[in-house]
Amino acid sequence: MSYKSLCAVKGVTANGVKEGKFGLALIRASGTAAGVFTANLAKAAPIELMRKQIKKGLLDAIIANSGCANAYTGTRGYEDALTMTEYAGSALGVDSASVGVASTGVIGRYLDMPLIRRQCADVALNLTSTPVAEDRTVRAIMTTDIRPKHALVEREDFTIGAIAKGSGMIAPNMGTMIAFICTDATIDAKSLKEALRLATTRTFNRVVVDGDMSTNDIALCIATGESGKVKPGEFSDALETCCRSLAQQIAADGEGASKLLEVTVRGAPKETAAAKVARVVIESPLVKTAVYGEDPNWGRVIAAAGRAGVKFDPNAVSLWISDGKNKYPLVKSGEIIADLTKAKAAMHGDKVIFVLDLGAGKEEATAWGCDLTEKYVEINGKYTT
Incomplete structure (x- = not known):
């Protein structure tokens, strides 16, 4: 069209x-x-x-x-x-x-x-x-x-x-x-x-x-x-x-992608810090494969955020998952409140959203990526041939 x-x-x-x-x-x-x-x-x-x-x-x-x-x-x-x-x-x-x-x-x-x-x-x-x-x-x-x-x-x-x-x-x-x-x-x-x-x-x-x-x-x-x-x-x-x-x-439209992945990081000391955390989460192969498999392994999001080089208290963070319509809490101020059945249901569509509040400031940023599938390997394994 x-x-x-x-x-x-x-x-x-x-x-x-x-x-x-x-x-x-x-x-x-x-x-x-x-x-x-x-x-x-x-x-x-x-x-x-x-x-x-x-x-x-x-x-x-x-x-x-x-x-x-x-x-x-x-x-x-x-x-x-x-x-x-x-x-x-x-x-x-x-x-x-x-x-x-x-x-x-x-x-x-x-x-x-x-x-x-x-x-x-x-x-x-x-x-x-x-x-x-x-x-x-x-x-x-x-x-x-x-x-x-x-x-x-x-x-x-x-x-x-x-x-x-x-x-x-x-x-x-x-x-x-x-x-x-x-x-x-x-x-x-x-x-x-x-x-x-x-x-x-x-x-x-x-x-x-x-x-x-x-x-x-x-x-x-x-x-x-x-x-x-x-x-x-x-x-x-x-x-x-x-x-x-x-x-x-x-x-x-990422190569081989089946889902759009969006990560918003809030409560950061600076916008640049929020963007840094969001990008690290988006880039994580473990997060991307979990999204592809519709596996609500949300701990991978926290783990990725923790290695981004931005200071925050892991025991003060909050995390939500959404499909763009429904939003479900996973962690609230460091306390696990995840309903894994609802979290998995939020991963069934073509868009998965994580919202992470670091509890360390007032700035936020959003990054975008996609899941990691077998098709990505197929496309890039034979790119020149």
């Missing part, structure tokens, strides 16, 4: 193509821009290039390919990433230095540049703002994703639309994900950068599927300015809402 989010933004057109494992997407949008990137030391060539090009705070287009990550490819890889921007610039009639570039796929392989050049030329001929064009665009960047990911936030004076890919090699400090976000708000580059940084901290950086950090993670945001000026705070809240939707979709 086609959906319109990115292409619902004024001033945005897009298109894409997928041929087997190899896809290419183009997005045409001009305006102030900001980006966030993987914290992995082994950054892919397009990441190294974009870290330089985004400093101008302006973009006119984005080109992205799937099937080859163009990572760990040295000087040749960097030159290929630069050539991709030149292909897009020539096809769209814009300066290549104002073209964003991203790649996703297998690490340690060189790009098929003749294929990319042909795909770019073909895709550029049919950029539109239709739902079909957006569907082609998001599918062009998918790899092991099962479902395309879209998000749309509409406010009275502006709109934010986005697409993303990501389902495996997901860990904090961005996971194997690509997100392209556009808004028609009028906002300066400095404010846009700060809003994207904050939104990323509270959403993309709190998604854990498997604990592996990618070489290619990138989120780019372009503001076309075709609507009126916005208040930075109002825009920041809307952008966080948009990114949270994408983050939850990525977590739910």
